[in-house]
Structures are given as C-alpha cells and as structure tokens.
Amino acid sequence: MDALEIEGRRLELVEGDITTQTVDAIANAANTALRGGGGVDGAIHRAAGPALLAELGERYPDGTPTGTAVATNGHGLPAKWILHAVGPIWRGGGHGEEALLTDAYRACLRLADELGARAVAFPAISMGIYGYPGPEGARVAIDTVARHLGRGTGIETARFVLYSHETLELFHDALVRWQTDRSVDRGAG
Numbered sequence: 001m002d003a004l005e006i007e008g009r010r011l012e013l014v015e016g017d018i019t020t021q022t023v024d025a026i027a028n029a030a031n032t033a034l035r036g037g038g039g040v041d042g043a044i045h046r047a048a049g050p051a052l053l054a055e056l057g058e059r060y061p062d063g064t065p066t067g068t069a070v071a072t073n074g075h076g077l078p079a080k081w082i083l084h085a086v087g088p089i090w091r092g093g094g095h096g097e098e099a100l101l102t103d104a105y106r107a108c109l110r111l112a113d114e115l116g117a118r119a120v121a122f123p124a125i126s127m128g129i130y131g132y133p134g135p136e137g138a139r140v141a142i143d144t145v146a147r148h149l150g151r152g153t154g155i156e157t158a159r160f161v162l163y164s165h166e167t168l169e170l171f172h173d174a175l176v177r178w179q180t181d182r183s184v185d186r187g188a189g
C-alpha cells in the first residue's frame with residue numbers, strides 16, 4: 001500500500017479489484033453509451049447485477065459524453081454509489097486526450113462531493129481498452145486527484161485500485177513525482 005497525506009486527507013494506491021472495495025463510491029471506466037462493456041466496466045456490472053443496467057437505461061437513456069461522469073446506486077457492490085466516468089480513447093495525444101481524461105476524473109470528484117462521499121476508489125481510467133499510455137495516464141490521474149484533495153473537499157480518502165503490479169508501479173512513480181514537484185514548489189516559497 002502506497003499512501004500520501006495531503007491536507008489531512010489520504011491518497012492511497014492499492015493493487016486489487018475495485019468491485020470489492022468497501023468505500024462510499026467507486027468510479028467506473030465506462031463508455032458514452034453507458035451500457036456496460038469489458039474491463040472494469042464489465043466487472044462492475046457483473047458484481048452490481050442487472051439492476052445497474054436498468055438504472056442506467058432509465059436515468060441516462062442518452063448516455064454521457066467523454067470527459068463527464070454520472071452517478072448510480074451501488075446495487076450489489078459494497079460501495080453505495082458508482083460514478084460512471086467516460087475517459088478518452090487514445091488517438092495519439094493530439095485530440096485533447098489529456099484534457100478529457102482530466103475532466104473525467106474531475107467529474108467523479110465533483111459528483112463525490114455532491115453525494116457527500118468520504119471514501120472514493122478509482123480505476124486507471126482509459127489505460128486499458130482505450131489505450132492511454134501508462135506513464136501519462138497515471139500522471140493525469142494522480143495530479144488531478146491530489147490537487148483536489150489539497151482544496152476544500154469532503155473526500156477524506158481517495159484510493160486508486162490498480163489491477164496489476166505494473167499499473168501500480170506506474171501510479172507509484174507518478175505519486176513520487178507529484179510529491180517531489182510539490183516539495184520543490186514549496187521550497188520556492
């Protein structure tokens with residue numbers, strides 16, 4: 001377990017399955033149609049049960065655009081809510097991918113604060129089927145969530161749940177870099 005304290009709040013990195021996390025909300029790496037899929041989306045739908053697909057169809061019949069997120073109940077999951085975020089498909093980096101991935105994490109953080117979630121878990125959005133390069137995807141994830149923890153938020157614990165040791169290492173490196181940059185900034189006074 002990697003962990004960092006930011007303004008009294010915890011940013012954690014763990015290797016594991018996000019569907020088993022006992023937190024208030026888990027983020028899902030969904031697609032714009034919000035009709036389930038493979039990867040973590042498939043795992044979440046399998047664990048939550050068919051009522052999740054029904055809720056998505058009723059509440060969000062038109063889906064949601066890339067870079068946004070919508071909330072549902074957790075249904076069969078330990079988590080109370082699921083934040084269905086849509087990250088960008090990697091197309092080489094010149095199509096606003098970084099901004100869209102940042103927006104996807106920010107949309108989850110905003111929803112978590114609106115819902116009053118204190119503990120939130122995130123997968124590595126876009127870093128699987130959507131092909132976002134690992135080091136860059138981890139940097140955007142860590143920077144966006146760490147920055148949010150540094151300002152007024154009700155979130156007390158933000159946990160990245162990584163599905164492989166390789167992905168955990170990428171996030172560990174990004175966390176170390178963020179910490180280093182922050183201490184340099186602080187040093188700058």
Ligand code: APR
Nearest residue numbers: 017018029031037038039040041043126127128129130163
């Ligand atoms: N828990 C945590 N992380 C997981 C799990 C799990 N149970 N299963 C997969 N992952 C990891 C993957 O290893 C990857 O690091 O989640 C990360 C995101 O990968 P994807 O699930 O492929 O998501 P993404 O790259 O954002 O692609 C989204 O894939 O599943 C479809 O419907 C989804 O169309 C959408 C697309």
